[in-house]
Amino acid sequence: MRADDAPGVQRPVHIIVPFKQSDAKSRLAPVLTPEERRLLAFTMLRDVLAVVSSYGEVTVLSKPGLKKEELGVDVAISQSNLELNEAINAFIDSHAKHGWPSDILIVMADLALLTRDVVEGILDCDGDVVLCPGRGGGTNMVLTRSPRFRTCYRGLSFPKHCAQAKRLGLRLNIFESFRAGCDIDEPGDLAEVVLHGRGDAPLMLKKMGFELAKEGKAELKRVANREFKSSCKL
Template structure:
């Protein structure tokens, strides 16, 4: 099996603004870092990891604990890039092409706290020049690029766009359907799934912030309270 390079795009400034009804700005930053920690734990067994930063944090040493924790055996690099998501990732893909494409590339979003190493093993076992793990609402949560011809186009219905882009290039596209990989965190209601199914740093942080599961609403979906 070819080696895999993992890229995690990450933005700390104004992190997770749609959670502002339930979390302060500082709490949202803490949540973003907790989710990044869980994602690193999930992907670190695949290969070297690059955290692609949109805006470097103002606090020095923000990532020191994340990348030097016991049990993390991958090389973890921090790469600052002021570009928006698509041009930043496509520039990184181009750089890998110029290097001779030494490793396949897995792009993993930083807000997937339920994802586990076993999920990624299944994804890596899925055939295709490109393998996509869709998110809810038509987004792309993970994309494994095995053919260097492929480029990304996030935002909007990126899952369908990526399928069409692969077809236009004559590439085979695999789809990896996964509850855990499909559960990204954007809205307050998404925190329910983290509290129910999460096992890492993210639910631990939410509990420390005073969140708990309470009650039952229609179709037996739990609610969170604080």
């Protein structure tokens, strides 16, 4: 057993945050303009980076064109034309070839409800692979302590990731979290941001003219159908 495998000793971790710039958050198109979706996507990314950057080295994976000044914190950017799984798994391959200097925590960029307690919670979990399920069968965070594990995002990724870990004989743990399980993809998700978000994303939605409906279930409505002016700077 390595010294940093001992109970109570935090192992080093490298956090990967994949980010899609082009046509970001397309499923929010019924309620947000392309510019509003871009601004919200960047705001959620910045909120996520502000939370995870205290826990280790951070790398944002993106297609070419992302600028450091857009991120709000000093983190690394790895840009390529690879798709999501290929980009993540290429990073894992490289990490393994360099002797696996740290574990890898993959965090989706649209976890607008993420807090430090959630990050600490998954890092404290035992196991070679720790998965945090999202709603609808997705996987919102992955902690891998094994260089053999690879991601298989798209579609029902959570059962795929579980099956792969078991097939490889890796110790699998499941970390369930309301905050980490709530990724922001659909118009109905935006109410959760205003209700439970602690970063800048709730403020951004309010600047866009959204407020919680005063009656019925939690949902957002746009005040006076006001169109947001993109004078708001990132």
